[in-house]
Each structure stands twice: as C-alpha cells, then as structure tokens.
Amino acid sequence: MTVLIKNVLMLGLKRRDIYIEGNRIKKVGNVREKADFVIDGKDKAALPGLVNMHTHAAMTLFRGFADDMDFYEAWPKKVWPAEARLTGKDVYAGTKLACLEMIKTGTTCFNDMYFYPEYTARAVKEMGLRATVSEVYLDTKSLHVTPIEEKKTFRIIEKVKKAGGSRVIPALGPHAIYTVSKENLRRIKEYSDKKNLLMHFHLCETRKENEDCLKQHGKRPVEVLEEIGFLNSKLVAAHSVWLTKGEIGILAKHKVNVVHTPTSNMKLAVGGVMPYEEMRKAGVNVTLGTDGCASNNNLDMFESMKISALLQKHHLWNQTILPAREALETATTNAGKALKIDIGIIGEGMLADIILADLKTPALTPNHNLISNLVYSTNGSCVDTVICDGKILMQDRKIKGEEKILKEAEKTAEKVMAKTPSGGGH
Ligand SMILES: [Zn+2]
The missing domain is CATH 3.20.20.140 (Metal-dependent hydrolases)
Incomplete structure (x- = not known):
C-alpha cells in the first residue's frame, strides 16, 4: 500500500509531502506519485510517532x-x-x-x-x-x-x-x-x-x-x-x-x-x-x-x-x-x-511511524513555535492521525473496536480487583 500526506507542516516549519510505500518512508519533499491513500495535511503538523x-x-x-x-x-x-x-x-x-x-x-x-x-x-x-x-x-x-x-x-x-x-x-x-x-x-x-x-x-x-x-x-x-x-x-x-x-x-x-x-x-x-x-x-x-x-x-x-x-x-x-x-x-x-530501530525521524528510508497533530486547536494557536506548542501547550489529545509501519491506525481520532476494548478492560479490572481484601480501589 502507498500513503501520501500532502502539504503537511514539518517540525522545521516548512510544508512538505510525505510518501509512504509499504512500511517505509519513500520520499519527503514535493511528491508527484499517485498513492492508494491521500491525506490532506493542510491543517496538520507531522511528527515522528x-x-x-x-x-x-x-x-x-x-x-x-x-x-x-x-x-x-x-x-x-x-x-x-x-x-x-x-x-x-x-x-x-x-x-x-x-x-x-x-x-x-x-x-x-x-x-x-x-x-x-x-x-x-x-x-x-x-x-x-x-x-x-x-x-x-x-x-x-x-x-x-x-x-x-x-x-x-x-x-x-x-x-x-x-x-x-x-x-x-x-x-x-x-x-x-x-x-x-x-x-x-x-x-x-x-x-x-x-x-x-x-x-x-x-x-x-x-x-x-x-x-x-x-x-x-x-x-x-x-x-x-x-x-x-x-x-x-x-x-x-x-x-x-x-x-x-x-x-x-x-x-x-x-x-x-x-x-x-x-x-x-x-x-x-x-x-x-x-x-x-x-x-x-x-x-x-x-x-x-x-x-x-x-x-x-x-x-x-x-x-x-x-x-x-x-x-x-x-x-x-x-x-x-x-x-x-x-x-x-x-x-x-x-x-x-x-x-536500534529506524524510527524517531521522518526521513527517507525510515520506518513509516508518523503522527499528525491537528493545528486547528486552541492549544496549538498561534503557532509561533511548533515544538514549544507541542511540548508545553498541548497534550496527546491534539493527535488526529496515527500511522505505524505504513498503516493508518487512527484517523479523525477514531479507532476500530474501541468500545469493545474499553468494555473488556473494565470487566477484567473489576474481576482482578474484586478479590482485593480492602475492597478494590474505591
Ligand atoms: Zn517500572
């Protein structure tokens, strides 16, 4: 599969296209290739997962x-x-x-x-x-x-x-x-x-x-x-x-x-x-x-x-x-x-582990200094899209099977804690 992120803001405050082929980043720059999946990066910043x-x-x-x-x-x-x-x-x-x-x-x-x-x-x-x-x-x-x-x-x-x-x-x-x-x-x-x-x-x-x-x-x-x-x-x-x-x-x-x-x-x-x-x-x-x-x-x-x-x-x-x-x-x-894995940098040849932050949020506005905003102002809720190993795991903050995971975890925690003599964590 190929994924193209168009015109996204990079940490160096320049806009680029990111082209992913399989599980690696093939190209960062001006991309003309067609992709199976295109993400509009206009209101987004890309950073390494x-x-x-x-x-x-x-x-x-x-x-x-x-x-x-x-x-x-x-x-x-x-x-x-x-x-x-x-x-x-x-x-x-x-x-x-x-x-x-x-x-x-x-x-x-x-x-x-x-x-x-x-x-x-x-x-x-x-x-x-x-x-x-x-x-x-x-x-x-x-x-x-x-x-x-x-x-x-x-x-x-x-x-x-x-x-x-x-x-x-x-x-x-x-x-x-x-x-x-x-x-x-x-x-x-x-x-x-x-x-x-x-x-x-x-x-x-x-x-x-x-x-x-x-x-x-x-x-x-x-x-x-x-x-x-x-x-x-x-x-x-x-x-x-x-x-x-x-x-x-x-x-x-x-x-x-x-x-x-x-x-x-x-x-x-x-x-x-x-x-x-x-x-x-x-x-x-x-x-x-x-x-x-x-x-x-x-x-x-x-x-x-x-x-x-x-x-x-x-x-x-x-x-x-x-x-x-x-x-x-x-x-x-x-x-x-x-x-010792090829992650942590958005660069050609690296594994395609990329996250996109939604710039149209209060905590990331104004954008004088993107890295400052990401570290000091926002939190994980700014993340809009997550790509790992070239696959899109989350888009628009939606993940498949989310409710079921929450329900199972709740049930499991109750079961494990029920036997605690002091009556659990409540
Ligand atoms: Zn520990």
Missing part, C-alpha cells in the same frame, strides 16, 4: 487503584497480590487498553516489561503498534537465587516472536539489582550477547536501593553492574535517578541508554531527580517513559515531555535546561537509537 521507553502496559488495569497511599502500604498489600492473580488473558485485555490509549495520544512504539509477554505481544500485533517486549525476570518471589533457565527464557522469546509478528522485538527484562542476583544478571547479559537481545532494567530508582546495595555489595549499583560486565549499549535503564557523577561517567563509557520517568518518580516521591544535564554533558543517551499506570496514571507522552522539561528546569533553578527540542528528542530520535 512518539516512543514510550518504559512501560508495564497491562498495568492500565491498576489505574487509580493505589493512589495517595504509602508505597509500602499500597504495593505489597494491594498491587502485588492483584498482580499475582493476573492471567495471560488479563494482561492481554490490559495491554489492548494501553495500546488504545497510546494510539490516541500519539505513541507508536513502546518498550515493555511484564508478566505473560506473549499476551502483550499479541495485543501489540492486533493493535498495529510496534514494541519491544520482555518478561519481567525476578529470581523468585521470595528472592532466593535460582539460576536463570536458558531453555525457559528461549521458550518465552519464541512465544513472543510467534505472537507478535514483525513489529514486536523480544527482549530480556531483568527487574533490578535488588531482585536479581549478580550471578543471574551475569547470565542474562551473556544470553543477551548470544542472542543479540536488548535488556530492560530498573536502575537507581530510590535512595534505599543504593543504600541496600552498598550494604550488600560494598559498592554502588552502577559499580556492581560494571564489575560483572552487565553494562553496554543494549541496556535500557529506567529511572536512573540516584546516581553519582562517577556512575554517570561509567554509564556514558559503556553507552548505556537511560529512561527519564519524571511523572512516576514524582508520584512515588523518590525524592531525587534524574541528573539530566550531567548525563547530557557526559554523552549518555537519554530517552523518556511513563512507567506503568499505577504510578503515572496515564500513557500520554506529550504530558511526560512537558513534565520532564519542567522538573529539570525547576530542579536546577535554570529555565534553559531541557528545552522543548531536547524533550521531543528524548521521545523520538534518542529512543530509536536506544532500540
């Missing part, structure tokens, strides 16, 4: 379930027991809802870590999005050391591949330094090298994590990870909040990708702020993510871009830190680089 680099997609089921509670009251007593009851079908229903929300807010690709990843993969495939999908790996529920079983891991990856098709890339999801032994982290890294798989990890989210690591290993988390050879460019480290200058240097040296998760960090009151400016200066590739819906509570990457920029400015008493252009880069180009 946004990439959410840290999700637990099915946690949409937990939206509003454990808010304004102490973490050690909410998570062990409400969230984790409910998670333990989840079935693959529940994960599927929750992920469908997540995908629906992502399409509606302009996200075309996400980096997920959760249970029953083959069900996540199936939902992604059906919804037409792109994702890297990993199973969350914890040593055991009681955190005893059990060697990672290669055969089991291999089976899961094969299942994810089969369920997800060409737009889903399987990855490895070692949870964190406090839930996976050094020995198993080393094994997972070896497996990642052997099969060329990305690793999705939680790093230095809380001060407690660092203190416990110092007590247990006599070193800081990044130092421990370097010592066991865990760090490289295939590692995507979410949060990365509580880091020393020395640790930032180590992350830069090994080309580790980090994910800024400002909304989740503030909601969970982790106290620290990801040292964005120091990371940028050191050359660390910084991307952006929402985290799961129990700690955000939405998947709107426009909102996260704004919050990321505001938090960094506020933190350093400096209005010039993390400007809108860089915020947009964390959600696009930097993510493409981290995932």
Whole structure:
C-alpha cells in the first residue's frame, strides 16, 4: 500500500509531502506519485510517532487503584497480590487498553516489561503498534537465587516472536539489582550477547536501593553492574535517578541508554531527580517513559515531555535546561537509537511511524513555535492521525473496536480487583 500526506507542516516549519510505500518512508519533499491513500495535511503538523521507553502496559488495569497511599502500604498489600492473580488473558485485555490509549495520544512504539509477554505481544500485533517486549525476570518471589533457565527464557522469546509478528522485538527484562542476583544478571547479559537481545532494567530508582546495595555489595549499583560486565549499549535503564557523577561517567563509557520517568518518580516521591544535564554533558543517551499506570496514571507522552522539561528546569533553578527540542528528542530520535530501530525521524528510508497533530486547536494557536506548542501547550489529545509501519491506525481520532476494548478492560479490572481484601480501589 502507498500513503501520501500532502502539504503537511514539518517540525522545521516548512510544508512538505510525505510518501509512504509499504512500511517505509519513500520520499519527503514535493511528491508527484499517485498513492492508494491521500491525506490532506493542510491543517496538520507531522511528527515522528512518539516512543514510550518504559512501560508495564497491562498495568492500565491498576489505574487509580493505589493512589495517595504509602508505597509500602499500597504495593505489597494491594498491587502485588492483584498482580499475582493476573492471567495471560488479563494482561492481554490490559495491554489492548494501553495500546488504545497510546494510539490516541500519539505513541507508536513502546518498550515493555511484564508478566505473560506473549499476551502483550499479541495485543501489540492486533493493535498495529510496534514494541519491544520482555518478561519481567525476578529470581523468585521470595528472592532466593535460582539460576536463570536458558531453555525457559528461549521458550518465552519464541512465544513472543510467534505472537507478535514483525513489529514486536523480544527482549530480556531483568527487574533490578535488588531482585536479581549478580550471578543471574551475569547470565542474562551473556544470553543477551548470544542472542543479540536488548535488556530492560530498573536502575537507581530510590535512595534505599543504593543504600541496600552498598550494604550488600560494598559498592554502588552502577559499580556492581560494571564489575560483572552487565553494562553496554543494549541496556535500557529506567529511572536512573540516584546516581553519582562517577556512575554517570561509567554509564556514558559503556553507552548505556537511560529512561527519564519524571511523572512516576514524582508520584512515588523518590525524592531525587534524574541528573539530566550531567548525563547530557557526559554523552549518555537519554530517552523518556511513563512507567506503568499505577504510578503515572496515564500513557500520554506529550504530558511526560512537558513534565520532564519542567522538573529539570525547576530542579536546577535554570529555565534553559531541557528545552522543548531536547524533550521531543528524548521521545523520538534518542529512543530509536536506544532500540536500534529506524524510527524517531521522518526521513527517507525510515520506518513509516508518523503522527499528525491537528493545528486547528486552541492549544496549538498561534503557532509561533511548533515544538514549544507541542511540548508545553498541548497534550496527546491534539493527535488526529496515527500511522505505524505504513498503516493508518487512527484517523479523525477514531479507532476500530474501541468500545469493545474499553468494555473488556473494565470487566477484567473489576474481576482482578474484586478479590482485593480492602475492597478494590474505591
Ligand atoms: Zn517500572
């Protein structure tokens, strides 16, 4: 199939035609070719589909379930027991809802870590999005050391591949330094090298994590990870909040990708702020993510871009830190680089993951500075059209099967929460 977007406003404030052939962008400029499908771009701005680099997609089921509670009251007593009851079908229903929300807010690709990843993969495939999908790996529920079983891991990856098709890339999801032994982290890294798989990890989210690591290993988390050879460019480290200058240097040296998760960090009151400016200066590739819906509570990457920029400015008493252009880069180009996929840029030869913002909305008027408007003024509701892998997933904000997805997710959430002793999230 071919798609032609005519006369659309680009981020550089010039109007262009975008010609898509199959799943790639064939031409950007003045296009004379005829296309199977033509979109009038007159009142629209085109930008690369946004990439959410840290999700637990099915946690949409937990939206509003454990808010304004102490973490050690909410998570062990409400969230984790409910998670333990989840079935693959529940994960599927929750992920469908997540995908629906992502399409509606302009996200075309996400980096997920959760249970029953083959069900996540199936939902992604059906919804037409792109994702890297990993199973969350914890040593055991009681955190005893059990060697990672290669055969089991291999089976899961094969299942994810089969369920997800060409737009889903399987990855490895070692949870964190406090839930996976050094020995198993080393094994997972070896497996990642052997099969060329990305690793999705939680790093230095809380001060407690660092203190416990110092007590247990006599070193800081990044130092421990370097010592066991865990760090490289295939590692995507979410949060990365509580880091020393020395640790930032180590992350830069090994080309580790980090994910800024400002909304989740503030909601969970982790106290620290990801040292964005120091990371940028050191050359660390910084991307952006929402985290799961129990700690955000939405998947709107426009909102996260704004919050990321505001938090960094506020933190350093400096209005010039993390400007809108860089915020947009964390959600696009930097993510493409981290995932090693041809996304995040509207350019010839790139995969055709493109979103169109409706310029005829109050928040995008007047248009003195398009990127500023996109980051600081609007939110995901400005997205009018979503194209992923050359296919139109949404036009005029309408998505096929939307009501059914909402209904299924509602039903599933009720079922999962019904057994919570405190009577659910109400
Ligand atoms: Zn997380």
